[in-house]
Amino acid sequence: MTGSTDQVNALLPEKITKICCIGAGYVGGPTCTVLAQQCPDLVVTIVDVNPQRIAAWNSENLSELPVFEPGLSSIVGECRGRNLFFTTEIDRAIDEAQIVFVSVNTPTKTSGIGSGFAADLRYVEASTRRIASIASTPKIIVEKSTVPCRTAATMRAILEANSKPGISFQILSNPEFLSEGTAVQDLLNPDRVLIGSLATEQGNRAAELLSEVYERWVPKDRVLRTGLWSSELTKLKAANALLAQRISSINAISAICEATGANVDEVAHACGVDRRIGPHFLRASVGFGGSCFQKDILNLVYLSGSLNLPEVAEYWRQVIVMNEFSKARFAKKVVQTLFNTVTAKRLALLGFAFKKDTGDTRESPAITLCRHFRQEGAHIAIYDPKVPHSQILMDLTEPGVADDRKNIEESITICSNIQEACRDAEAVVIATDWDEFCAIDWHDIYQIMRKPAVVFDGRRVVDPRQLREIGFRVHAVGIGPELQDNVWV
């Protein structure tokens, strides 16, 4: 499409002074908080349909924010009420803004076509309809949520069919690559900011306007510009799928290490020093969790299937199969080691979040472990430094995990510290890599446990030799039998 500069500008906001973010979750909250801090001249308003979530973002007590991220609460404290606002007044915030970020959730569909694989876009669609019906000035709409390739086309169709006469929209894809637990650092110092736009004059100009916002703190050469579909595909499929694939690969190797006497840390290090491979994301674990990896790969499997590429679909599906295998294998190891039964035995589960430094439990491996242990009749004493007790209960009573809330309350105890969880336990199971678990006084813990006391390390946070000297039996993921324990494995 061509046109004079004036024509192009008439279809775009003149100047960016206000940004609205729809969705005050793990992506929208931290992203737009950092944006507000870095752009004090812009007004950033984060809106959500959930009034409790907004109230929590507005809590006087900054330790009660709904998302825990190291360093986040102080930035909220610095900017809130100055140029950062959290509100349920969605319509006003949308209409006043020139740029609207869409950061709503895109869970996996649980029924209908693509159930269990495809992304459920109902929240993206609802927010897009709302933008269309409200907007009285041109706007740049930015997809921040992880969405399937060509979602921008759906958004465009909705906007064009429902907007007020003469109001135009430009849609950009600007996916977020932050990792939970390091979100603030990732946002302040990103490897790249990806902006996908249509190759039209308006599309390019809209991308420039968004780029100018980021360039206030991100070096220009780290702002990558691509087409819309490449940007959507990079985030959802390629980047997350490649990262998850690395973890499943090292976890597959860890199973071989355990069976052969090798040490997965040594193998990962020796592989990672090869510059073509690199050292990151090669930490063997009980399995990966989090809201993105599984969802995105399922989506990739669905996309490949619907493009009539069954071999490609099957290839990526194996990343999930391996992750499920890793979790099940670890749970089985616990049962086998405890003399083939954990019925009525107390297991201390340390860590419930899907990784350290977050209170997020979505797809946490700890949930799967609890399901396995409960099926075996164990009593589980759970401790996590950040996850609220109510969240743990909610996760463990989800359909598919357990259906009987009363029974679950009898078979689990949620504890407030490590000692409480470990007292009278037959075994400690480490499911999250919290720093606190690297500094446990194991002499103390040994005294209060039943004997033989066993530690199952699903995150490689303990030193097996040191624990063995105290008297523990130890199983650490990815460490072979001779290294685990000569006597009893």
Ligand code: UDX
């Ligand atoms: C991921 C992507 O990293 C991020 O770019 C994207 O925006 C969102 O999805 P996140 O899910 O927050 O981020 O956490 P990440 O650090 O990727 O970890 C995901 C899971 O993999 C966690 O359960 C983590 O413990 C596990 N993991 C990670 C491993 O088991 N081994 C590793 O080496 C790295």
Ligand code: ADP
């Ligand atoms: P993510 O990890 O992608 O940020 P979250 O579930 O943490 O996902 O956050 C998404 C947020 O989006 C939730 O707080 C939810 O209430 C909000 N949300 C969903 N749909 C809408 C909507 N139509 N308008 C405003 N907020 C919405």
